[in-house]
């Protein structure tokens with residue numbers, strides 16, 4: 001059942017649609033003018049569409065921007081941020097004062113250049129990198145349908161609206177996303193396309209001749225084109241889209257910079273202030289005599305009334321859910337609760353205990369499969385998936401049913417070969433709330449997902465990327481599939497936890513860290529090949545410390561061998577070989593650099609020791625020097641891998657216990673020499 005459109009505002013007949021829309025236009029024009037930078041053209045062009053959407057359809061309540069059953073509004077064309085800020089101000093979001101609008105793009109303001117999630121109440125997701133918003137919205141719309149299937153219309157029944165421009169639709173990501181949305185028949189997703197035929201370089205005909213309507217229709221969407229400046233046509237199209245059994249595209253033919261006599265319809269309106277002269281002419285052309293940032297009382301009144309109307313919908317939702325839901329801890333509230341349930345903690349403890357006793361000799365991807373199986377029932381809001389590598393990533397729990405267009409009660413998403421859309425959709429799912437999404441692919445394809453992973457890190461959302469086949473250890477598939485630079489490049493993203501566990505226990509602990517960290521995404525880099533267990537279970541989660549001592553020689557250290565993942569066991573073998581030569585080598589496992597960096601200086605010093613250090617990782621060196629210092633050496637890859645069995649590759653590329661031991665002896669020798677000379 002779909003809630004009817006809101007009644008049209010008629011209480012203040014002297015305020016016309018044009019005045020309502022012009023309020024948005026001039027707040028955008030004046031804020032960009034004051035900031036001396038920004039994008040006035042898009043808000044001016046889409047003001048009519050946004051006015052109709054917010055005044056007649058969007059279910060929202062500025063008094064509670066995070067109310068779970070609100071409609072989601074995603075400004076995929078994030079450069080038009082002033083459109084959103086103007087709407088937040090006009091409809092009465094408390095934090096969006098006129099001073100914030102005047103501080104557009106300035107330090108500390110709630111009005112950064114592009115909308116930022118977590119920074120500005122009312123912003124549902126960070127946008128700016130074109131294409132991300134529409135793909136994230138697909139995740140939100142998917143989460144809405146999945147939650148609806150579980151809890152029903154009384155609890156979850158809302159739309160996801162997107163404003164996307166030509167740029168968003170040109171991005172390859174948009175294609176993955178619309179294809180997935182069409183396949184899953186996400187009929188609560190409505191994209192309002194700012195079809196102004198202009199981008200930065202000029203007319204879109206310079207670079208694009210897609211028939212967007214045909215393209216969306218071919219992907220299973222409803223699609224139609226309307227005049228984006230005709231309020232009746234806009235309302236009728238949205239009405240129709242809301243009743244559709246599939247996602248909808250409304251191509252709104254608009255004029256960029258609408259109303260600016262010398263700029264409208266041209267790329268000159270896209271991304272620069274109009275200039276005082278043109279602003280004056282626009283005021284005259286649109287009959288808007290009011291000074292900058294000043295709005296007629298009746299207009300602001302009308303907008304505030306629109307903002308206030310959502311209260312009733314929210315109250316009715318609270319009332320409904322309270323009625324349906326007599327126990328204080330319902331499954332619905334459990335799903336929305338970001339803390340993990342006690343049953344999860346027990347399941348994870350069981351898992352770690354079992355690995356500790358069995359000490360299995362298995363690939364970390366297999367250990368991950370066992371962990372997922374072990375916790376899935378205790379964590380019903382865990383939402384799995386893979387980009388068509390389920391049987392390689394081992395990401396599907398026994399109890400997970402696949403989500404299909406006709407079965408939205410499932411817990412596993414076959415994302416298809418769409419890594420980027422998977423990563424962006426996972427962001428949307430996490431932002432929507434109700435699920436902890438994870439998704440799998442090969443580590444070497446992390447690059448296909450990277451822009452969405454970066455946004456997850458920037459927004460601080462909990463998504464878990466399961467990336468298997470994490471080194472040359474995958475063997476015969478060869479260098480195209482063997483990641484060498486990916487660990488270093490992912491570690492370079494701030495607020496992204498990159499885990500490379502070395503055995504089953506570490507894999508369980510890495511999963512535990514990823515699930516418990518609410519404000520960071522994680523990547524679990526897992527081996528294809530079997531790895532020996534090197535740790536007993538029980539006790540504290542040692543992966544949570546980032547790095548820790550696995551082997552401590554008696555009588556002090558001569559050298560510290562630091563390794564990650566599949567190379568920890570190589571370091572342990574090297575330490576044993578060195579011991580036969582009376583060299584005392586400690587072994588440190590370092591499954592997560594980011595968490596190690598967060599430890600106290602004392603702890604780090606204790607783990608690393610005051611002796612030469614050797615790093616071992618079947619990847620390029622990246623920022624290992626930080627842990628190894630000047631006196632250390634790195635044993636790893638210096639270029640791409642090759643196609644051969646894994647043991648051959650390790651031998652040929654010199655990542656062996658012998659090589660580590662030789663490196664250790666060399667460093668110890670150098671350090672003793674230096675000490676003697678001093």
Ligand SMILES: Cc1ncc(C[n+]2csc(CCOP(=O)(O)OP(=O)(O)O)c2C)c(N)n1
Pocket residue numbers: 041042077079128129130131164165166167168194196198199200256270
């Ligand atoms: C991934 C990405 N590439 C490039 C840009 C830079 N950029 C910002 S807006 C824009 C043009 C977008 O054109 P359109 O969506 O038609 O916006 P309009 O000109 O209508 O405002 C570009 C290339 C970006 N923000 N993101």
